[in-house]
Amino acid sequence: MKIIAIEEHWNSVGIRDALDRLPQGARDESVAFNSRGDTQARLEDIGQGRIEAMDAAGIDISLLSVVTPATQALPGPEAVVLAREANDQATAAVSAHPDRFRALATLPTSDPQAAAAELERAATQLGHVGAMVHGRAGSLTLDDPAYDELFATAARLHQPIFIHPQIPTDDLRDAAYRGIDPLTDLGLATFGWGWHLEAGLSALRLILRGTFDRHPDLQLVLGHWGEMLLFWMDRVDSLSSIAKHLDRRVSEYIQSNIHITSSGMLQERLLRHTLDFTSADRVLFSTDYPFHQPDAAAIEQFFAAVPDAADREKIASGNAERLFRLT
Structure with missing residues (x-):
């Protein structure tokens, strides 16, 4: 059975160094996770070492995406340059291994107009199959009208947008995620809770x-089984009773414009819950x-838990081929 994995991270040395140079108050502290053990070396390998890891797991194709926070913690001019460089580097990796890699574009969302332009360049000139964004840029949230051109471009070019988790703002961390001990505080604000709440809220x-x-053809992807949205589907759908400006119920948008991945x-219990909603x-x-x-073996066991053979093929590769236009 063909297997396509769509959230497989990498990082460029340029982005890593730029993030490391940020002053303490401007840094995304979650970058500390990128250098634990052999993680940094694996992130920066988008060649033979990565392919060997894919072979060991039985993965046929990986969609490469720059790890959080990508360029989004950087000032606009620097973000634009480094996003372009990263997208060119990813294109080179795909060109070297066209049967194993595809790429999601890195976007300089601290400059919304430049982000839309880079998405167009990545899609039409580089052959990228979508983009990954990491929530807000500074205090600018993804739903700000400044990003409407970006989403219009994504819809027009049929480029799915993967919303990846990002650490909450410093003010929110002060209010809700600090006061235990530094390491636990960071875990609570990231992989333990905050990352996922932020992505689902976006x-x-x-x-x-x-x-x-406005953009009915726009498709989003959420990781970690929907970043809590599916688990709270009944409750968020109650917003439909007061959001009278919407054409449909909240749950209908989730079921028609959002794809879910396992991360x-x-x-098996998370898979079953997802298929319920x-x-x-x-x-x-x-x-x-x-x-x-x-x-x-773990991947084989996961797919064995999908009861229907046709659904198994869809989840393994068919849905990704259709959504990202890989065939």
Whole structure:
């Protein structure tokens, strides 16, 4: 069975160095996770070493995406230059291994107009199959009207936008995520809770802003089994009773404009819950490499838990081929 993994991270040396140079108050502290153990070396390898890891896991194609926060923590001019460089570097990796890699564009969202232009360049000139964004840029949230051109471009070019988690703002961390101890505080604000709440909220705010009414062809992807949205579907749908400006119920947008991926969380119970709330046509596979590195046996066991053979093929590769236009 062909397997396509759609959230497989890498990083450029230029972006890594730029993030490391940021002053303490401007840094995204979650970058500390990128240098633990052999993670940094794995992130920066988009060649033979990565292919060997894919072979060991039984993965046929990986969609490469720059790890959080990509260029979004950087000032606009620097973000534009480094995003272009990263996209060119990813294109070179895909060109060297066209049967194994595709790429999601890195966008300089601290400059919304430049982000839309870079998405167009990546899609039409570089052959990227979508883009990954990491929530807000500074205090500018994804649903701000400044990004409407970006989403219009994505819809027009059929470029899915993957909303990846990003650490909450410093003010919010002071209010809700600090006061235990520094390491626990950071974990609470990132992989333990805050990352996922932020990503799910970004998608929910886009729905409530009417983004999909303006751009019905726009498709989003959420990792980690929907970043809490599916688990709170009944409650968020109650917003439909007061959001009278929307054409449809909140749950309908989730089920028609958002795809869900596993992000390496290969528990059967999470798969079952997801299939209860959305169609098997909207579920995608990913390992969140290199932060998760499931072996071939774990991946085989995961797919064995999909009861229908046709659905198994869709989740393994068919949905990704259709959404990202890989064939």
